[in-house]
Structure formats: structure tokens, C-alpha cells
Amino acid sequence: MNNRILVVDDDQAFRIATVALLEDNGFTVSVATDGAEAQKRISETEFDLVLSDLVMEGMNGIELLQRIKAISSEVPVIMITGFGSINTAVEAMRLGAYDYITKPCDNDELLIKIRRVLEERRKDRELYRLREEITTQYSFGNIVSRSESMKKIFKLVRQVSETDVTVLILGETGTGKELLAKAIHYNSPRKEKPLVVITCSALSETLLESELFGHEKGAFTGAQKQRTGKFEDANGGTVFLDEIGDVPLHLQTKLLRVLQEKEIERVGGNRPIPVDVRIIAATNRNLQDLMKAGSFREDLYYRLNVFPISLPTLRERIEDIPLLVEHFLQKYAALSNGRVKRAAPTAIAMMVSTTWRGNIRELENVIKRAIIKTDGDTIHSIDLPAQPLGDVRPFALKTSDNGEIRFKEYIKKITYDAESKYLVEMLERHQGNIKAVAELMEVDRKTIYRKIEEFGIDISKYRNSGQSS
Ligand SMILES: Nc1ncnc2c1ncn2[C@@H]1O[C@H](COP(=O)(O)OP(=O)(O)OP(=O)(O)O)[C@@H](O)[C@H]1O
Numbered sequence: 001m002n003n004r005i006l007v008v009d010d011d012q013a014f015r016i017a018t019v020a021l022l023e024d025n026g027f028t029v030s031v032a033t034d035g036a037e038a039q040k041r042i043s044e045t046e047f048d049l050v051l052s053d054l055v056m057e058g059m060n061g062i063e064l065l066q067r068i069k070a071i072s073s074e075v076p077v078i079m080i081t082g083f084g085s086i087n088t089a090v091e092a093m094r095l096g097a098y099d100y101i102t103k104p105c106d107n108d109e110l111l112i113k114i115r116r117v118l119e120e121r122r123k124d125r126e127l128y129r130l131r132e133e134i135t136t137q138y139s140f141g142n143i144v145s146r147s148e149s150m151k152k153i154f155k156l157v158r159q160v161s162e163t164d165v166t167v168l169i170l171g172e173t174g175t176g177k178e179l180l181a182k183a184i185h186y187n188s189p190r191k192e193k194p195l196v197v198i199t200c201s202a203l204s205e206t207l208l209e210s211e212l213f214g215h216e217k218g219a220f221t222g223a224q225k226q227r228t229g230k231f232e233d234a235n236g237g238t239v240f241l242d243e244i245g246d247v248p249l250h251l252q253t254k255l256l257r258v259l260q261e262k263e264i265e266r267v268g269g270n271r272p273i274p275v276d277v278r279i280i281a282a283t284n285r286n287l288q289d290l291m292k293a294g295s296f297r298e299d300l301y302y303r304l305n306v307f308p309i310s311l312p313t314l315r316e317r318i319e320d321i322p323l324l325v326e327h328f329l330q331k332y333a334a335l336s337n338g339r340v341k342r343a344a345p346t347a348i349a350m351m352v353s354t355t356w357r358g359n360i361r362e363l364e365n366v367i368k369r370a371i372i373k374t375d376g377d378t379i380h381s382i383d384l385p386a387q388p389l390g391d392v393r394p395f396a397l398k399t400s401d402n403g404e405i406r407f408k409e410y411i412k413k414i415t416y417d418a419e420s421k422y423l424v425e426m427l428e429r430h431q432g433n434i435k436a437v438a439e440l441m442e443v444d445r446k447t448i449y450r451k452i453e454e455f456g457i458d459i460s461k462y463r464n465s466g467q468s469s
């Protein structure tokens with residue numbers, strides 16, 4: 001969203017010129033011709049910045065400033081002072097104005113001051129948000145778990161948090177790698193300093209480099225200004241290199257250098273800049289495989305692998321499922337205005353026997369959707385999605401000549417999907433025991449064999465060795 005600026009001045013020529021300038025630079029501008037009008041606007045709308053004349057008829061700028069601070073203490077005010085009223089400007093600063101500028105204003109100077117104020121305000125807010133996050137979410141106590149494997153991890157993490165040791169977090173998608181990285185940072189002595197997250201897979205190669213290390217003006221086409229990179233931004237704090245397995249080789253070399261030398265070089269720059277950062281890296285990929293394939297540097301791996309932590313999959317800690325369900329029911333209570341309070345034992349049982357390839361994130365999404373779907377106060381198994389189809393052959397919907405789908409065809413597809421899901425689920429639960437599944441489906445064994453054939457299910461997948469039907 002554009003930043004909203006309120007311009008207050010009784011000088012019409014100045015108002016018109018300033019509004020034009022600000023609008024040309026992408027700001028949303030409102031105007032007020034005197035203090036009273038300004039006060040009214042501020043109580044109606046939230047502004048990101050007020051630009052006010054100091055000397056006005058009626059309510060003067062100082063008075064207005066005091067009222068603004070009373071209504072909305074956060075909104076920054078820049079005072080415009082006429083020649084010779086510097087002393088009053090200083091007084092304004094003392095009363096809480098962010099800055100002042102003398103009339104006649106230099107356009108560039110005005111824009112620079114405005115941008116600086118807005119940027120500072122953004123940072124303040126960010127800091128505030130992060131502080132909130134610390135207290136509400138990322139203490140270890142809030143990483144929900146009761147499993148032995150996680151308990152061991154918590155113990156390790158507590159020790160390592162207090163140090164500057166590089167941590168490598170490994171684990172399948174959705175196992176909580178990012179949550180853990182945040183927990184480590186916010187439990188470390190660096191917690192008051194920034195945690196900068198870099199998602200290595202999300203950026204193109206050239207962008208990634210300047211994103212990480214910054215660039216000098218003119219380093220490449222489009223680099224019109226000098227810019228600091230994330231490593232510099234994180235100075236004193238922590239850099240979280242998420243999806244480290246996706247960093248292109250030539251950047252791996254540069255990363256290695258940062259880890260070894262604790263200094264960076266901006267793109268197009270020629271002097272090393274020292275940085276003090278703690279590194280946490282994470283990946284869901286198998287780095288050993290990547291090394292064998294030649295797409296991950298071995299020396300970088302050893303630099304990162306100082307303190308590896310492998311997060312268990314949800315399948316390996318199903319005892320956490322009831323606890324996590326409870327946690328997510330509370331977290332998303334607002335979705336049903338607090339109506340949905342619990343999950344039925346049968347629903348929990350179903351969740352415990354689900355494979356959860358997407359791990360905790362998948363469970364979280366399932367609970368979120370179930371809360372929305374459920375009518376009463378309890379989630380039942382019917383509110384949960386059936387198991388993913390796995391290797392079942394998809395049913396192709398036939399359409400008529402004009403592309404329409406017949407109702408009967410549609411029903412056939414739904415029946416097919418439901419039946420195949422059920423069959424797969426039961427085969428999984430009963431390790432491919434046809435007799436047991438036939439009894440559950442109330443058909444004979446021949447029918448089950450026919451359906452297995454029809455759905456293209458690979459029955460051997462569900463059978464442990466030595467078991468027969
Ligand atoms: N132990 C836990 N307790 C509560 N919530 C958790 C726990 N672990 C993970 N979550 C939640 O599950 C979701 C996924 O976690 P996170 O983003 O940390 O996973 P990830 O391992 O980084 O996944 P990916 O590899 O896909 O990036 C988040 O919403 C997170 O809050």
C-alpha cells in the first residue's frame with residue numbers, strides 16, 4: 001500500500017506544488033488548510049506522515065503538533081519552517097517532531113527526509129512486530145512436543161543457542177525447520193539484533209548475489225544506487241539461510257568465504273567489509289546426495305555441518321499428534337469464533353494413521369480446513385480429507401461432444417475416488433490383508449482383487465514380507 005501523507009499549510013501555492021511532487025513520487029496525499037482541519041483528518045484517517053507548516057493563522061504548527069501527538073502519538077511529523085524561525089523548529093523537535101525543513105523547500109531534500117522518516121518508522125514497526133513474535137511464539141516452550149526425540153533436540157538446542165556455533169537444520173518439508181531457527185535466534189544473546197531470513201531457492205542467481213552481499217552503484221545494469229545486502233543488514237544478529245541445498249555453485253564459493261573470513265564483498269565492490277553474524281542453515285534436501293552429484297561443495301558442507309540437527313518427521317513422532325491438534329485448535333479458534341473446541345477420538349485415530357508427507361504444516365492445514373468445515377463443536381473423521389490417492393490410477397472424466405460433463409459420469413468419478421481412497425487406506429492399515437479388507441467392505445475377496453486391478457493398485461507395497469492373504 002502507498003504511504004499516506006497529510007500536507008498542512010495555509011499557503012495554497014505551496015500546497016499545490018507539494019501535492020504534485022509527492023503524488024508524482026507515488027505517495028497518497030491529503031491536504032488540510034489549517035490546524036483544525038488537520039486535526040479532524042488525523043482523527044479520521046491513519047497517516048504515515050504529516051508535513052505541516054509551522055506558522056499558520058489560527059492554530060500554529062507547534063499547537064497542532066501537540067494535538068497530533070495526543071491523538072496519535074506514533075505518526076511522525078515533519079515541520080516546514082519559514083526563513084528565520086529555526087528556533088521554533090528546534091522547539092518543535094523537542095516536542096516530538098521528527099524533523100524539519102526550511103522554506104523554500106528543495107524538492108530532493110524534502111523527498112529524502114520523507115523517505116528517511118518512513119523507513120525509520122517501518123523499521124520501528126518491524127522491531128515491534130518481532131518483539132511480539134518472541135513473546136507469543138518462539139520460545140522453546142511453544143514448540144509443541146512431548147516426544148522423546150524432540151525432547152533431546154530441545155536440550156541440544158538450548159545449549160547451542162547460547163553460542164555462536166553454526167547450526168544446520170535438516171528435515172523433511174513442514175517439520176518445523178524455520179520455527180526452530182527462530183527459536184534458536186530468539187533464545188540467543190543476539191535476540192535483540194535482527195534475524196534475517198534468506199530463502200535461497202526463491203531468487204535468481206544474480207539477484208541472490210546482490211541480495212546477499214549488496215552492490216555498489218553501477219555494479220550492473222539496473223544498479224542505480226548502492227545497496228547493502230542481507231549479511232550487512234544482519235550485522236550483530238543471525239542469518240538464516242533457508243533451503244541452502246538450492247544455492248548455485250558459484251555462490252557456494254562466496255558463502256564459504258563469508259563463513260571462513262567473516263567478511264563480505266559487495267557486487268562491484270573491491271573492499272572486504274567485516275560482518276558479525278551467526279549462521280543457521282536449513283534444507284529438506286539430502287546434502288550428501290547433492291555432494292555426490294557435484295552440486296554441493298564439500299568444504300561448504302563441512303563448514304555448515306558443525307552442529308547438525310535432524311528434525312524427525314511427523315510419522316516418527318505420532319505421539320505428538322494429539323498435542324499438535326490441540327495446539328492448532330487453539331491457534332485457529334478464531335476461524336469458527338471459538339465454536340470448534342475438540343477433535344473426536346476417531347478423528348485423532350485417523351490422523352495418527354495418516355502418512356503426513358507434508359508433516360506438521362500439512363496437519364496444520366488439515367485442522368484449519370476442518371475447523372471451517374465442521375458444523376458443531378467437534379471435528380469428526382468425516383471432516384478430514386481422505387488419504388491421498390497414492391498410486392491409484394486416476395479416473396478420466398468423459399465429456400460429451402460439447403464439452404459438458406454428464407451428472408452420472410460425475411457421480412461415477414466421485415464414487416471411484418472415494419472407493420479407491422478407502423481401499424488404499426484399508427490396505428495400508430491391514431498390511432495388504434485382502435480377507436480383512438473384504439470383510440470391512442462387505443464384499444467377497446474376488447471383488448477386492450478386481451478393484452485392485454481396476455484402480456491399478458500395487459498391492460505388494462502394502463504387504464510386509466511373508467504375509468499372505
Ligand atoms: N513443533 C511444532 N509445534 C507447533 N507448530 C509447529 C511445530 N513444528 C512446525 N510447526 C508449524 O508447522 C508449520 C511449518 O513449519 P516450518 O515452516 O518451520 O517448516 P519447515 O521445515 O521450514 O518446512 P519447509 O521445508 O517446507 O520450508 C509452521 O506453521 C509452524 O508454525
Ligand SMILES: [Mg+2]
Pocket residue numbers: 177178242
Ligand atoms: Mg521452511
